[in-house]
Amino acid sequence: MLKIAKSKLNDLYAKINESMGLFIPVKVAGEVDYRVWSEGKEVSLETLKTVKSPKSMFFPQTENLMKFVKEGKNIEIIDVREDFDQRKPFVLFGVKACDYKAIEVLDKVFLADPVDTYYQDRREKTTIITTACSKPEDTCFCSVFGIDATNPLGDVTTYLDNDYLYWQANTEKGENLTNLVKDLFENGGEEKVAEIKENAKKVLDCLPFKNLDLSKFKPENLNELFNSDKWQELSEACLACGTCTFVCPTCQCFDIRDFKTNKGVVRFRCWDSCMYSDFTQMSHGNNRTTQTQRFRQRFMHKLCYYPSQNGGLYSCVGCGRCVNKCPQNLNIVKVIKALGDK
């Protein structure tokens, strides 16, 4: 175990940034989100629920896929990632246990055959530093999904108290990074870390959602859950915005669109939401015409469809962002409680 005084963290960021990119929670106009670090930015590792999750490191909100240049009748396709091999490796710093688990959920989609190489390229070039939670919030319910907020994995695990950041490498990637920055560190901190964990566990034990019951959400109950008459009431206040989707660390639906520029056509992908009315719109019809159907799709996918496809792994990690951010206070907890009753 290594430790570094919090007052020296800026030196650590600068050192990492010498040879790698650094993606870290930064305060911008009052809100904390993962952004590319540069000197002078206000880092906030303590923030549990960044507005957007770190998924944008691997799956950015918008991303150019390719370019088409047309000459006469001929189309030339240009892969816009030619610089990928030269691209600097990245360090993703400050990932909480729930968000780390969410990367596993995303991996199962993007790295499944056929592999999404855009995602894979970024994933492989990134070293992930997790940060244990020391002050869980009332909307947190990661333990329901078997996640230990005090003990996240990743290439390096860090812990925070008032004065120090404690550092523990877990993997070869983590060791390599440690070697690069270890001059800034001193040894020690095991006891402190045990204390941090102990204190956080006390709060985790009194979280209001810690006993959420997921036992009803099994593939064999798919049609029963789908046909429940509770969806109407659960979704009645839904604005059909994409807030829950876009703040969610596991939502991964995307759109692919073309954008005409004066130098050709750029095909890009961007986050999309199954909450939007045009998500399944085809020229000859739409298989989900009501907001209740779209609302149901989102939660059924997280709690039933995805687990059915992925060996029981839920596509929710209990980060509580949707609980915090839904403009009308609808969220997955209310769905679990309403439908999970046996």
Added chain:
Amino acid sequence: MQEIQAKMKARAKELLESGQVARVIGWKKGEFIYDNSPATFESVEELDNFVYDYFCGSNLSKYLIAESKKPGKTAVFLKPCDTYSYNQLIKEHRINKDNVYVIAIECLAKLNAETIKNLADGFVTGVSVEGDKVTISSPYGEKVVDKKDVLLTKCSTCSKTHVAGDEQIIVYNFEKPSTDRFEKVKELEAMTEDERFAFWRSQLSKCIRCNACRNVCPACSCVKCVFDNPASGISAKANDDKFEEQLFHVIRAFHVSGRCTDCGECSRVCPQNIPLHLLNRKFIKDINQTYGEYQAGEETEGKTPLTSYTVNDAEPNEVVNGGK
């Protein structure tokens, strides 16, 4: 506050029981003390979860677009600011007025759950309001703060009184503090162009294009938004470049100018807390200055400054300089 809630609930019960209305739109309790949701109550039993307290900030008027088209009457509880949106929607023929029964309710100014959560380090176990003080309890410690510091942005400068209502439920005759709602707009106007650009650039760079501002906005009542129409040529659901990131909100503010009642829902729902209402307020201030004082939603009929022409209207060059 409990007294108002009790009266509202009793009234909702009467209306449903007597069959005068088929449904009542109000708020229902959430999982915490701060996360109430809009809800439609169709039976007396459903009213068990009925709630009205300091965390009922959402504007219920837009739900009437759909609900007023259903068979039977719909009763709705509207706070003073919400009645302006209601009138505006009637003016724009979005709501079937004959199918609506409006109960105007007292507001007392609503609290901002997010501000309170931040003060409680994300873990709120209790909130109590005593006069102009709010006590916030949390396992991480208790705090007493001034109520004015934890209000929803839209409530902190509100001076509205009801402009619609078939009946009223008012208990406390709460007096709203008089504040200048254009104060922040004036601050922005006083900035240099570069400073102002930097301010909005920084704010708008946070936008995730979730469209919550648009979807909650009672003035955004188009059946199909131009940004959702693939045939429009500008259909988009993401910031594919900086230009769009900066302009989506400005364009939206233009679309609702002269119709925005300043209900403040856009800023309340923004997951990134972008002060979107300031764009609309700038338009309102400019309209007031250029065409004379005008408050959208005050009336359900009559001409509006941006949709009518008079010979005394300001010339375009005057309008350009109007905001200065």
Added chain:
Amino acid sequence: MTNETLIPKVGVITDVRRDTPDVKTFRVVGTDGKKLFEHMPGQCAMVSIPGVGESMFSITSSPTNKEFMEFSIKKCGCVTEVIHSLEVGEQITVRGPYGRNFPVEEDFKGKDLLFIAGGIGLAPLRSVINYVRHYRKNYGKVTIVYGARSMDDLVDIEEIKTEWVNEPDFNVYLTIDREQEGWDGHVGFVPSYVKELGLDPNMTAVLCGPPIMIKFTLAGLLELGFEKQRVYTTLELRMKCGVGKCGRCNVGDKFVCKDGPVFRMDQIDELPDEY
């Protein structure tokens, strides 16, 4: 570049055939003049016009055709409208093949086959039918029931009239919705025609057409004694990636692009009612 799933290949249109007032069939090869990729009957490909958009179409030609691919495309939206304006020599982009094919090498082998199609629904079936014709001895009797709104809306009518009807052990039944001058064949909707024909329920059936046709035809087949485990169809939902990632064509625990588009009726019964 070859293993990039989202990056397409450039295809050249070498022939355009107008089948009906709103259906055209496009013949496509790579820029090297060779077939773009191999596929199996029932599989789809993403065809795009850069700047307009990308859409999923079933590959109409049979895999046994080693020279080119064909797509029969009905004009019904932004992308298809522009595709219809294309002429020979113009380029498009194509990626695929996507999805599961009809089990032509497994469950269909040695069986008597019944194909029922409505309108443009013939497009995916044409690939199977021509595959079956190519490997004729591997399959039993073939019955085809094909209907459209009018005689002008029957896709690939030339091939049907000159080739399919002359194939040994091929029975082709055509029908149109309403009486029309110059048509001396059957008049009536596909579902009722299927019942009238009193088809042998031991055949393995493949249905493709508008949802309403599928619904009523299936009911008719079940009445005749067909088993759902031996009735196949293809689903069509909005798709963007084609590889089970963009989330658009998700129904229940299936992605139509990856787990379909070919499904057996008993598999469809297990899906939530949302397709």
